[in-house]
Amino acid sequence: xxxxxxxxxxxxxxxxxxxxxxxxxxxxxxxxxxxxxxxxxxxxxxxxxxxxxxxxxxxxxxxxxxxxxxxxxxxxxxxxxxxxxxxxxxxxxxxxxxxxxxxxxxxxxxxxxxxxxxxxxxxxxxxxxxxxxxxxxxxxxxxxxxxxxxxxxxxxxxxxxxxxxxxxxxxxxxxxxxxxxxxxxxxxxxxxxxxxxxxxxxxxxxxxxxxxxxxxxxxxxxxxxxxxxxxxxxxxxxxxxxxxxxxxxxxxxxxxxxxxxxxxxxxxxxxxxxxxxxxxxxxxxxxxxxxxxxxxxxxxxxxxxxxxxxxxxxxxxxxxxxxxxxxxxxxxxxxxxxxxxxxxxxxxxxxxxxxxxxxxxxxx
Amino acid sequence: xxxxxxxxxxxxxxxxxxxxxxxxxxxxxxxxxxxxxxxxxxxxxxxxxxxxxxxxxxxxxxxxxxxxxxxxxxxxxxxxxxxxxxxxxxxxxxxxxxxxxxxxxxxxxxxxxxxxxxxxxxxxxxxxxxxxxxxxxxxxxxxxxxxxxxxxxxxxxxxxxxxxxxxxxxxxxxxxxxxxxxxxxxxxxxxxxxxxxxxxxxxxxxxxxxxxxxxxxxxxxxxxxxxxxxxxxxxxxxxxxxxxxxxxxxxxxxxxxxxxxxxxxxxxxxxxxxxxxxxxxx
Amino acid sequence: xxxxxxxxxxxxxxxxxxxxxxxxxxxxxxxxxxxxxxxxxxxxxxxxxxxxxxxxxxxxxxxxxxxxxxxxxxxxxxxxxxxxxxxxxxxxxxxxxxxxxxxxxxxxxxxxxxxxxxxxxxxxxxxxxxxxxxxxxxxxxxxxxxxxxxxxxxxxxxxxxxxxxxxxxxxxxxxxxxxxxxxxxxxxxxxxxxxxxxxxxxxxxxxxxxxxxxxxxxxxxxxxxxxxxxxxxxxxxxxxxxxxxxxxxxxxxxxxxxxxxxxxxxx
Numbered sequence: 001x002x003x004x005x006x007x008x009x010x011x012x013x014x015x016x017x018x019x020x021x022x023x024x025x026x027x028x029x030x031x032x033x034x035x036x037x038x039x040x041x042x043x044x045x046x047x048x049x050x051x052x053x054x055x056x057x058x059x060x061x062x063x064x065x066x067x068x069x070x071x072x073x074x075x076x077x078x079x080x081x082x083x084x085x086x087x088x089x090x091x092x093x094x095x096x097x098x099x100x101x102x103x104x105x106x107x108x109x110x111x112x113x114x115x116x117x118x119x120x121x122x123x124x125x126x127x128x129x130x131x132x133x134x135x136x137x138x139x140x141x142x143x144x145x146x147x148x149x150x151x152x153x154x155x156x157x158x159x160x161x162x163x164x165x166x167x168x169x170x171x172x173x174x175x176x177x178x179x180x181x182x183x184x185x186x187x188x189x190x191x192x193x194x195x196x197x198x199x200x201x202x203x204x205x206x207x208x209x210x211x212x213x214x215x216x217x218x219x220x221x222x223x224x225x226x227x228x229x230x231x232x233x234x235x236x237x238x239x240x241x242x243x244x245x246x247x248x249x250x251x252x253x254x255x256x257x258x259x260x261x262x263x264x265x266x267x268x269x270x271x272x273x274x275x276x277x278x279x280x281x282x283x284x285x286x287x288x289x290x291x292x293x294x295x296x297x298x299x300x301x302x303x304x305x306x307x308x309x310x311x312x313x314x315x316x317x318x319x320x321x322x323x324x325x326x327x328x329x330x331x332x333x334x335x336x337x338x339x340x341x342x343x344x345x346x347x348x349x350x351x352x353x354x355x356x357x358x359x360x361x362x363x364x
Numbered sequence: 365x366x367x368x369x370x371x372x373x374x375x376x377x378x379x380x381x382x383x384x385x386x387x388x389x390x391x392x393x394x395x396x397x398x399x400x401x402x403x404x405x406x407x408x409x410x411x412x413x414x415x416x417x418x419x420x421x422x423x424x425x426x427x428x429x430x431x432x433x434x435x436x437x438x439x440x441x442x443x444x445x446x447x448x449x450x451x452x453x454x455x456x457x458x459x460x461x462x463x464x465x466x467x468x469x470x471x472x473x474x475x476x477x478x479x480x481x482x483x484x485x486x487x488x489x490x491x492x493x494x495x496x497x498x499x500x501x502x503x504x505x506x507x508x509x510x511x512x513x514x515x516x517x518x519x520x521x522x523x524x525x526x527x528x529x530x531x532x533x534x535x536x537x538x539x540x541x542x543x544x545x546x547x548x549x550x551x552x553x554x555x556x557x558x559x560x561x562x563x564x565x566x567x568x569x570x571x572x573x574x575x576x577x578x579x580x581x582x583x584x585x586x587x588x589x590x591x592x593x594x595x596x597x598x599x600x601x602x603x604x605x606x607x608x609x610x611x612x613x614x615x616x617x618x619x620x621x622x623x624x625x626x627x628x629x630x631x632x633x634x635x636x637x638x639x640x641x642x643x644x645x646x
Numbered sequence: 647x648x649x650x651x652x653x654x655x656x657x658x659x660x661x662x663x664x665x666x667x668x669x670x671x672x673x674x675x676x677x678x679x680x681x682x683x684x685x686x687x688x689x690x691x692x693x694x695x696x697x698x699x700x701x702x703x704x705x706x707x708x709x710x711x712x713x714x715x716x717x718x719x720x721x722x723x724x725x726x727x728x729x730x731x732x733x734x735x736x737x738x739x740x741x742x743x744x745x746x747x748x749x750x751x752x753x754x755x756x757x758x759x760x761x762x763x764x765x766x767x768x769x770x771x772x773x774x775x776x777x778x779x780x781x782x783x784x785x786x787x788x789x790x791x792x793x794x795x796x797x798x799x800x801x802x803x804x805x806x807x808x809x810x811x812x813x814x815x816x817x818x819x820x821x822x823x824x825x826x827x828x829x830x831x832x833x834x835x836x837x838x839x840x841x842x843x844x845x846x847x848x849x850x851x852x853x854x855x856x857x858x859x860x861x862x863x864x865x866x867x868x869x870x871x872x873x874x875x876x877x878x879x880x881x882x883x884x885x886x887x888x889x890x891x892x893x894x895x896x897x898x899x900x901x902x903x904x905x906x907x908x909x910x911x912x913x
Contacts, residue, residue: 049809049813050812050813051809051812053815069810070812071809071813071815072813072815072816073815074813074814075815077813078809079809080806080809082804082806084804084806084809086807086810086811086824086825088825088829088831089824089828090827097811097814097816097824098814098815098816101811101814101816101817101820101824102815109729127701149814150813150814151808152814152816153814277911297776328717364667371723371725371726372724372725372726373725373726373727375725379725382717382720382721382730382897383712383721383725383727385694385717386714386721386722386735387718388723389714389718390718390733390736390737392762393785393786393789394737394739394740394786394789395736395737396755396761396762397748397751397755397786398739398743398751399750400751400754400755400761401747401750401751404751404754422672429796441658442656444655446653446654446656446657446660447653447657447660447661448651449653450650450653450657453650454654456651456654460728462657462661462718465666465866466665467659467666468665468669469665470843470889470892471847471869471890471893471897472847472896473846473847473848473849473866473870473886473889473890474745474847474848474849474850474867475819475847475849475867475871475886476672476847476867476870476872476886476889476890477674479870479882479883479886480668480669480886481668482879482882483671483672483675483879483882483883484667484668484669484671486874486879487877488877488879489671489879490671496685511664514664515664515665515668518664518665541648546648547648547649547652548649550648550649550873551649553663553870569741569742572741572742574744575744576743576744576746576747577744578745578746578749578822578849578850579745579847579848579849579850579867580745580870582660582850583870583874594746596744596746596850596864597746598744598748598762599746599750600746600750600854603684603854603908608754609900611750612751612754615746615747615750615799617735617742618744618746618747618886619743619747619908621744622739622742622743622744622747625742625851626735626736626738626739626742627735629735629738629742630731630735645894
């Protein structure tokens with residue numbers, strides 16, 4: 001089943017939720033739609049499910065005009081963040097629902113339905129819970145039922161809308177693995193919406209990064225890491241330091257050092273450079289290359305530590321160093337910071353306000 | 365409301381049929397009788413309408429009705445507050461029994477609510493001979509009517525206050541107490557403001573019922589024109605004499621009261637919702 | 647916390663005087679002529695006919711109200727139409743309107759010269775002064791109970807359920823039957839019970855439109871009034887007590903049914 005989305009637009013009143021979204025999903029692929037709130041990812045999912053109609057654009061599944069079908073006719077499995085399990089039915093009846101509502105001609109026999117329910121209970125690893133009611137289950141169990149219910153109708157597409165959002169971290173990680181396993185076992189084309197970049201990168205064959213109704217980049221997780229298409233992508237996929245610089249010919253110049261810049265080599269001008277703490281390097285003392293900084297604190301424990309520093313200009317920066325290097329630094333000490341590679345955002349200009357790197361606040 | 369079913373404009377044959385059925389039904393069952401009241405009251409013109417109120421018995425009935433409300437409402441409001449205070453702020457055994465008893469009048473036919481007082485204070489009632497010896501008349505006199513009206517309206521204010529005060533808990537009252545406030549002060553300055561919309565709502569319903577009560581009052585009244593007739597009884601009496609315009613004229617007064625009650629109720633509910641939103645934002 | 651003794655004391659005193667004392671009389675007095683007297687009062691043919699009429703009309707009216715009340719609650723919660731708020735407020739009118747006013751209005755409306763009664767008479771149908779009249783009057787009385795019982799449940803239904811069902815292939819009727827109905831059943835049951843209890847005991851709305859003919863169109867509360875007029879206190883108490891017991895039994899049964907429902911549905 002190849003899914004083709006072509007030029008989809010959708011507004012709610014004056015609010016543009018999707019502006020010209022196009023993508024393709026190959027048969028059996030696991031795609032994640034990743035992005036901040038308001039990026040349009042849930043809207044796109046609902047358009048695929050048939051719950052919302054786009055204003056413009058086409059959607060094809062294996063050549064069939066998908067938009068011409070109603071939600072009922074599409075045979076798409078949808079898993080909601082709040083599960084939407086039918087409260088008054090047992091787990092088994094929930095799972096069997098999609099099969100029981102089929103018109104008499106297309107409906108499998110009672111025995112066949114029961115067998116399929118058992119099959120799905122086993123697949124979702126909730127055997128024995130068939131007779132319980134949703135109110136009697138934990139969050140993780142309910143989500144498994146929701147997935148099983150969606151799979152019962154052998155959908156052509158499995159769509160999940162932030163399915164793990166309501167669960168705590170440990171259960172979330174466990175279910176992530178379960179979902180991937182189920183996907184690999186059934187081979188159904190799966191699209192998962194999330195705002196959690198770690199989750200998106202861990203699960204996906206390809207990640208679709210969205211922002212304000214547009215697709216910023218589509219690619220395998222390592223591609224997005226190695227070659228981010230824009231500063232937005234870079235910033236969204238991990239913690240960043242921010243430092244003003246001058247960009248020319250693919251090189252970003254700072255006070256005291258220069259670093260290669262990712263992205264379009266033809267861009268030039270003043271901008272803000274973004275770089276990962278893990279791409280930062282710290283050297284002791286004041287002599288040599290690098291931006292002069294003063295060490296503020298050393299955080300964390302274990303193999304990797306975060307060294308927080310402040311430049312003379314007031315910018316706060318964090319360098320991630322292996323333990324044996326980090327212990328050389330103490331608060332108040334002078335040091336020099338360099339970056340191995342950066343991504344420069346020209347649009348912000350060098351005179352942007354001093355922005356606190358997010359990780360400084362998180363670790364405080 | 366997050367996740368609530370959205371409200372749609374009406375489109376499609378199914379919804380249109382449903383809406384038509386619903387509205388036609390409401391018009392038949394509720395709208396038509398109301399319209400009849402006013403239509404019949406003015407059937408012979410405004411003069412005939414006003415004639416109904418030249419009858420001194422009508423005014424006696426109006427006065428008695430107002431008296432019933434003036435007694436039943438404050439008394440039941442005091443009870444409602446006391447019961448809600450006890451149930452919500454303290455722990456004791458038998459709470460659900462108390463709640464059941466308070467709810468009981470709702471399951472009783474109004475005639476039974478009148479009957480029970482006759483069983484106690486009527487000529488052959490338990491206390492009948494005692495009262496006769498003392499020259500006190502309860503049944504077939506105003507006191508009886510008062511008792512019947514009170515019994516019928518007991519749950520109305522209590523049921524508004526009890527769940528609300530239970531939900532509000534004792535935190536604020538306890539805080540006030542630690543700051544040195546005495547019992548009445550706490551009631552006046554902490555509890556009452558918190559329940560004022562529910563209290564007003566209950567008072568409104570209690571008032572409407574107290575003024576409009578028929579079954580219980582009919583049993584207890586004795587139907588003495590000009591003395592022991594409330595307005596609803598007067599309406600019945602005039603109707604049974606085939607003076608339809610007169611009956612409906614008085615009825616229209618009561619119907620007008622009902623409309624005012626509904627309007628006030630809607631306004632109160634809106635104000636209560638606004639207050640609840642503001643309160644939860646506090 | 648101050649004030650317990652005063653509040654509780656007042657509450658107890660009030661409840662004892664206003665509710666318990668009368669209730670005691672109602673419980674004790676039917677037996678003044680022994681079991682025999684009770685049975686004679688309640689099972690006399692005239693009384694039985696009246697009880698049957700009151701309960702049957704109340705049950706039928708409550709059933710009709712379940713269907714129509716649901717339709718009205720659905721229309722009010724799911725759709726937007728002009729004057730929706732006014733219509734919503736009007737549903738409560740039977741709560742606010744004095745029963746005698748409703749009574750004479752209904753008698754006038756459905757009587758031989760009324761708007762509706764006249765039209766029906768042309769079709770050969772008679773409503774006023776017949777048991778049908780009782781049924782019609784009780785329809786108005788019970789409606790708000792059902793509507794107000796169902797509305798909050800409808801407003802609380804999760805939109806995601808309907809969407810989930812659609813993506814699983816269910817049509818609108820299937821959604822209504824398999825998903826909405828079980829969610830609404832407890833509220834409908836409560837509405838039915840309350841409409842029934844209120845209808846069985848209703849007096850003012852009914853007595854003008856009923857024919858009040860003993861054995862045919864006489865309602866139970868009227869039998870009680872009749873017995874009081876004859877100073878048959880025990881008999882009146884017997885009938886009143888019987889009515890109260892039936893209403894209470896219905897309420898208890900409905901409560902039990904709801905507990906059974908909620909054990910599996912609600913968290």
